[in-house]
Amino acid sequence: MADADPIARLVHRLGRLPGIGEKSAMRLAFHILRAPEAEARELARAIIEVHEKIRLCSTCCHLTERDPCDICSAPRRDRHTVCVVAQPTDLLALERGGHYRGLYHVLHGVLSPLDGVGPDDLRIAALMRRLGPAEPDSQVHEVILATSPSVEGEATAMYLARLIKPLGVKVSRIASGVPIGGELEYVDQVTLTRALGDRREI
Amino acid sequence: MADADPIARLVHRLGRLPGIGEKSAMRLAFHILRAPEAEARELARAIIEVHEKIRLCSTCCHLTERDPCDICSAPRRDRHTVCVVAQPTDLLALERGGHYRGLYHVLHGVLSPLDGVGPDDLRIAALMRRLGPAEPDSQVHEVILATSPSVEGEATAMYLARLIKPLGVKVSRIASGVPIGGELEYVDQVTLTRALGDRREI
Numbered sequence: 001m002a003d004a005d006p007i008a009r010l011v012h013r014l015g016r017l018p019g020i021g022e023k024s025a026m027r028l029a030f031h032i033l034r035a036p037e038a039e040a041r042e043l044a045r046a047i048i049e050v051h052e053k054i055r056l057c058s059t060c061c062h063l064t065e066r067d068p069c070d071i072c073s074a075p076r077r078d079r080h081t082v083c084v085v086a087q088p089t090d091l092l093a094l095e096r097g098g099h100y101r102g103l104y105h106v107l108h109g110v111l112s113p114l115d116g117v118g119p120d121d122l123r124i125a126a127l128m129r130r131l132g133p134a135e136p137d138s139q140v141h142e143v144i145l146a147t148s149p150s151v152e153g154e155a156t157a158m159y160l161a162r163l164i165k166p167l168g169v170k171v172s173r174i175a176s177g178v179p180i181g182g183e184l185e186y187v188d189q190v191t192l193t194r195a196l197g198d199r200r201e202i
Numbered sequence: 203m204a205d206a207d208p209i210a211r212l213v214h215r216l217g218r219l220p221g222i223g224e225k226s227a228m229r230l231a232f233h234i235l236r237a238p239e240a241e242a243r244e245l246a247r248a249i250i251e252v253h254e255k256i257r258l259c260s261t262c263c264h265l266t267e268r269d270p271c272d273i274c275s276a277p278r279r280d281r282h283t284v285c286v287v288a289q290p291t292d293l294l295a296l297e298r299g300g301h302y303r304g305l306y307h308v309l310h311g312v313l314s315p316l317d318g319v320g321p322d323d324l325r326i327a328a329l330m331r332r333l334g335p336a337e338p339d340s341q342v343h344e345v346i347l348a349t350s351p352s353v354e355g356e357a358t359a360m361y362l363a364r365l366i367k368p369l370g371v372k373v374s375r376i377a378s379g380v381p382i383g384g385e386l387e388y389v390d391q392v393t394l395t396r397a398l399g400d401r402r403e404i
Contacts, residue, residue: 006255007265010248016241018233019226029252030291031220033265037253039218044246046212050231051239053208063209063235089232 007033059130061106061123063088071095071104078102080141084127084160086110086148094146102144105130110152111159119159127160131167142170149176149194209235261332263308263325265290273297273306280304282343286329286362288312288355292348304346307332312354313361321361329362333369344372351378351396 007029015025032040056062057069060082064070071077081102085091091104107122131140143164147153161171177195178187187195209231217227234242258264259271262284266272273279283304287293293306309324333342345366349355363373379397380389389397 006248006251006267010252013245013248017230019229024221026291026294027221028219030289032249033252033256040249040253043215044249046208046215047234047242047246047249049208050212050235051242054235065207087232089228092228 056106056123059126060104061108061126062091062104063106076101079139081144082127082130082140082142083144083146085146086153086156090146090148107147107156110147110150110156112152122156124160124163128163131164131169140169142172144172144174146174149174258308258325261328262306263310263328264293264306265308278303281341283346284329284332284342284344285346285348288349288358292350296348309349309358312349312352312358314354324358326362326365330365333366333371342371344374346374346376348376351376 010029010032011022011025014020014028015022017025020028032043053065054063055065055067057064057067057072059068059072062069062071066073078101082105083094083100083102084105084107085094086107086109088106088108091106094100094104105123105127107124107127109117109122111117111119111122131143143160145157145160147156157173161173164171175198176191177198178184178191184192212231212234213224213227216222216230217224219227222230234245255267256265257267257269259266259269259274261270261274264271264273268275280303284307285296285302285304286307286309287296288309288311290308290310293308296302296306307325307329309326309329311319311324313319313321313324333345345362347359347362349358359375363375366373377400378393379400380386380393386394
């Protein structure tokens with residue numbers, strides 16, 4: 001099939017999505033072709049719509065249709081606590097948990113010098129504005145650093161802790177350890193060591 | 203996230219594609235959101251375009267922009283041989299092999315009574331027109347039945363063989379056996395039995 005072919009073009013476009021190889025792209029393309037035209041149009045419209053309608057919340061940098069976002073403007077959330085996450089998907093994962101009632105701040109990445117991601121590439125300035133003296137009615141008492149316990153996530157958390165602590169705001173880090181329901185036998189050594197080191201008296 | 207949300211809508215639409223679960227759909231949606239808008243528009247356009255531009259070749263029922271398709275209109279192909287396949291993807295797989303120089307016929311499915319797929323749901327009438335007496339200048343000497351060696355594929359091949367043989371056209375079936383490069387040890391019993399039964403003198 002020539003590259004000028006609409007099917008080849010769709011396969012090529014689908015193959016650029018993460019986790020979609022050549023064979024999956026082919027399968028998806030033929031599925032789209034076989035599906036009713038209305039369904040294909042709906043998919044195309046949904047793809048364009050996220051770009052047209054979704055922006056960043058000017059307060060917490062989460063993805064939203066309305067600014068401020070639903071979480072920042074919810075009257076019942078605890079405005080004293082801000083949970084810092086790397087990505088919007090992390091925020092959604094925490095919200096699915098359903099127990100956290102504070103606010104969030106989305107960094108849109110983690111520090112990663114090898115990939116050329118420095119502090120200016122993350123939404124750190126916006127976070128500091130929420131906490132800093134420039135915001136005299138700031139009500140934030142605690143910042144929870146909820147980046148992943150990976151090398152980059154830990155480095156980002158350490159970096160933010162050093163920035164935030166001088167402001168007199170309490171800084172905490174999510175716990176690391178053996179996952180609930182996990183088998184000790186299958187947990188990696190680093191996690192086990194951490195779980196032992198961070199043991200709590202009961 | 204409300205269902206009226208553009209992201210939720212895109213996740214829902216992507217999740218309807220085959221092999222894309224909820225988590226994959228979410229990952230794809232956020233990738234599309236992070237990608238440049240031009241790239242998202244290209245993907246959306248490619249999805250709509252396959253529906254607008256692709257039709258079935260009136261001769262072989264393969265997907266094509268032009269009718270007759272590139273294969274049916276190629277002057278160098280052997281017009282005496284028609285290879286019958288279930289899906290356009292099967293045709294593409296055979297073409298990738300690069301050794302077959304005849305024509306094709308795409309059934310767009312296989313007989314599957316349990317799923318309610320009968321002979322009228324496949325492009326069998328179009329195949330018979332290519333072979334039948336209504337086409338006095340028909341040059342087809344051999345029909346190769348290249349449906350998969352599954353229950354439905356075999357049944358479809360048997361059904362077609364019974365239809366075509368009375369026309370005086372040679373009918374053949376692709377060989378089944380141990381795949382080239384495959385280890386005997388890992389080949390299933392049915393395939394092994396078939397490979398033994400269909401052994402050839404060398």
